[in-house]
Amino acid sequence: MSFRLTILGTSSALPTSDRYPTAHVLNVHERLFLIDCGEGTQMQMRRYRIRFGKINHIFISHLHGDHFFGLYPLLSSFNLMGRKSPLNIYAPAPFEEMLARHLKDFDIKLGFELITHGLSGRSMKLILDDKRVQVFSFPLKHRVKTFGYLFREKEKERKIIKECVTRHKLSISEIALLKSGADIVRESGEVIINAEMTTLPPPGVSYAFCSDTAFFPKLASYVAGVNMLYHEATFGDDHETLARQTGHSTARHAAVVAREAGAGRLLLGHFSARYKSPVQLEEEARQVFPASEAAREGETYDI
Numbered sequence: 001m002s003f004r005l006t007i008l009g010t011s012s013a014l015p016t017s018d019r020y021p022t023a024h025v026l027n028v029h030e031r032l033f034l035i036d037c038g039e040g041t042q043m044q045m046r047r048y049r050i051r052f053g054k055i056n057h058i059f060i061s062h063l064h065g066d067h068f069f070g071l072y073p074l075l076s077s078f079n080l081m082g083r084k085s086p087l088n089i090y091a092p093a094p095f096e097e098m099l100a101r102h103l104k105d106f107d108i109k110l111g112f113e114l115i116t117h118g119l120s121g122r123s124m125k126l127i128l129d130d131k132r133v134q135v136f137s138f139p140l141k142h143r144v145k146t147f148g149y150l151f152r153e154k155e156k157e158r159k160i161i162k163e164c165v166t167r168h169k170l171s172i173s174e175i176a177l178l179k180s181g182a183d184i185v186r187e188s189g190e191v192i193i194n195a196e197m198t199t200l201p202p203p204g205v206s207y208a209f210c211s212d213t214a215f216f217p218k219l220a221s222y223v224a225g226v227n228m229l230y231h232e233a234t235f236g237d238d239h240e241t242l243a244r245q246t247g248h249s250t251a252r253h254a255a256v257v258a259r260e261a262g263a264g265r266l267l268l269g270h271f272s273a274r275y276k277s278p279v280q281l282e283e284e285a286r287q288v289f290p291a292s293e294a295a296r297e298g299e300t301y302d303i
Ligand SMILES: [Zn+2]
Pocket: 012, 013, 064, 066, 067, 212, 270
């Protein structure tokens, strides 16, 4: 069982010699979700051994190149690798037209189905309801239409108290019923009460992705109680004005969102190339929200 995040890029619009643009891979029980796809994403996927064939859903926050330019070559590689399974892409409209134009211009005929989901609206929306996880989109505040994503693991099954299995000689189908929360009525009339046989399941975990955005107070309500919050921190306190002018956040802004949301941990990223190291940004965030850290490329975080 896993719910873990691998960071493939921590740079903002201008990549550096050791930082790639934004791309994250969230592994939810071996379903891989690619979140943003900046230039070089597929090279980073190879470097950090991300299995291409396990990606069936790609979520793009907005149509700025540092979050999108890696998608075209990735689609081309999927094709060359003989992909057959459908691929879902979620992004703000009008990315469908951009994608169609690109495929036409470069005479690319995909050997797999592309299912596009254009995002719009000003409220939180459920956009994927999978067996194990629900994914929601919510609006951010940037220079173009931009969406954040919330991944929430579905409630797990109840846990069977081990000694009850032998004491009541529970069959496999009875165990499955109890795990789903039902009581059991046997043919003999015996009633087996669920609450006496099981304990509450551990709560599902959650991850929220916020990039790019200026600070706005309502954001905390979209990501309330999340176990891990990723939030862009393009600038430090020294460039707060620039952050406001460009529709971005400082590390301190990100930390305020994490604190107001009651997040478990805060991961910072999307660092401006002017910061050789993100240490300053990490320190400024920790002054507001101690459980803050700068994301590191290639690192995998258990959530
Ligand atoms: Zn960006």
